[in-house]
Amino acid sequence: MSLTAADTVIVLDFETTGLSPAQGERAIEIGAVKLEGGIITERFQQLMNRGCRVSGFIENYTGISNAMLTSAPPCETVMAEFAQFIEGYNLVAHNASFDQKFLEAELARLGYCQTYPFACSMLTARRLYQQAPNHKLGTLVRYKQLPTDGTFHRALADAEMTAHLWLAMLDDLQREHAVVAPDFQLMQRLGKTAKGAVAGLLARHR
């Protein structure tokens, strides 16, 4: 697989108190990796103390306890640092609409009012792996036999698995679909292309 500096992406994942920032839910952990030339070259992981307790459901789901959050730095500090980490890069997440809305909501609290270029590994996987049992991250990791240490629902672990999924999809596009140099823009378009039009889109990139 041949990748260039232009293919560098940040793959990220949020753990949160719930499903919607519009309902007052907040981020409690951010994890991300930088993918350069097909290799993870940097990692970012940080818990965030938002100043109040998380539910028992979230403690059980993520393994992030209130005790762990008590000693974590404030959201504002972490997000300001993370904004520097992602500045200027294309972003990838699994079910990206979820992470995008939390990213933009948390950064908006700091006065960063901008949108970020996202591609969604879930939408792309739905196009490429239509035979998969489903398109949850954990299922796709098993389906593609991707590297994992068995940790799920922690931000850095999920970001790393999503990064491996992203690389697997790039590789499959080249090997199985003869796509020449698949890039971020193609992956974005692939996820938004109607099911029946995928073959035509890929044919134009051979």
Add this chain to the structure above:
DNA sequence: TGCCAGGCCCTCTTTAGGGCCTT
């Protein structure tokens, strides 16, 4: 009292409804 996310996709659709996926 009952409901309470939302964006995307698919189909028995498009003047709609339901499932998937994220925490």
